[in-house]
Each structure stands twice: as C-alpha cells, then as structure tokens.
Amino acid sequence: xxxLVLNGPNLNMLGIREKHIYxxxxxxxxxxxxxxKAAQLGVEVDIYQSNHEGDLVDKIQAAYRKVDGIVINPAxxxxxxxAILDALKAVxxxxxxxxxxxxxxxEPFRQISYAGxxxxxxxxxxxxxxxxxxxxxxxxxxx
Ligand code: DQA
Numbered sequence: 001x002x003x004l005v006l007n008g009p010n011l012n013m014l015g016i017r018e019k020h021i022y023x024x025x026x027x028x029x030x031x032x033x034x035x036x037k038a039a040q041l042g043v044e045v046d047i048y049q050s051n052h053e054g055d056l057v058d059k060i061q062a063a064y065r066k067v068d069g070i071v072i073n074p075a076x077x078x079x080x081x082x083a084i085l086d087a088l089k090a091v092x093x094x095x096x097x098x099x100x101x102x103x104x105x106x107e108p109f110r111q112i113s114y115a116g117x118x119x120x121x122x123x124x125x126x127x128x129x130x131x132x133x134x135x136x137x138x139x140x141x142x143x
Pocket of ligand 1: 010075098102103
C-alpha cells in the first residue's frame with residue numbers, strides 16, 4: 001500500500017512560523033514523524049511539500065494509478081484552491097484532510113475548505129497526531 005502525504009505552502013516553516021499556533025517542532029520533525037508512522041503501519045509513503053499550487057496539482061495528477069491514498073494538508077490553499085479540489089476529484093484517490101491547528105476556531109476566511117470537499121475524512125486541530133490518524137484511517141479503509 002502506498003500513501004502520498006502532501007503539504008502546502010509555509011509548512012516548511014514549521015518551528016519558525018507562528019509558534020503559538022503551530023508549535024516549535026520543525027518540518028523535518030514532521031517528516032520523521034510521518035515516516036515512523038508509515039513504518040509502524042507497514043505502508044510505503046511519499047512525502048511532498050510545495051509552496052506552489054500548480055506543483056501540488058501536478059503531484060496529485062502524477063499519483064493517478066500509482067498511489068492508494070492521499071493525506072493532504074493544503075495549508076492556505078485549503079481556503080482558496082478549486083484547482084486542488086478538482087485534481088483530487090479527477091484522480092478519485094481516497095483522501096484525508098489534515099490541519100495542525102483547529103481552523104474551525106480561527107478567522108472566518110479559514111472556514112471554507114475546498115480540498116476538504118474531496119476528502120473522506122478530516123483530522124483538524126490535532127497537531128502532528130492528525131497525520132498519524134489520517135494514515136491509520138486510510139490504511140483501514142483500503143485494507
Ligand atoms: C493549516 C491551516 C491553514 O489555515 C493555514 O493557512 C496553514 C496551516 C494548518 O495546518 O493548521 O498554513 O493548514
């Protein structure tokens with residue numbers, strides 16, 4: 001089983017950006033956390049981060065027939081990107097949405113999630129643990 005974990009803009013700045021919201025752990029810490037979880041679950045994982053919307057769309061398209069499940073934190077593109085929503089719909093790969101922070105309790109412009117409309121499950125406000133739960137969810141649903 002192969003999972004793709006996609007992270008959007010500014011998540012590479014974890015540990016530096018708004019620590020009161022996103023914590024002090026770095027993006028490298030997040031990658032290590034995801035790899036450890038993948039090993040525990042016995043799944044293959046490809047982790048990709050980009051600050052560019054089109055790169056994320058390209059990566060989703062490239063996953064077609066190659067990846068069994070997608071964990072996605074589109075970051076700011078969550079709230080703006082119909083292109084990412086359409087890409088997820090185009091490939092029809094089971095997907096789970098993750099947000100480190102609890103976006104439901106933040107600004108009004110964060111209350112819409114376009115990508116989330118193409119996701120079967122949502123793990124919001126759980127920090128790194130949200131990625132672990134999303135991976136577990138996909139493993140279970142795909143087994
Ligand atoms: C985020 C929440 C988004 O609103 C924000 O733009 C991010 C990170 C999160 O993981 O909490 O960059 O997706």
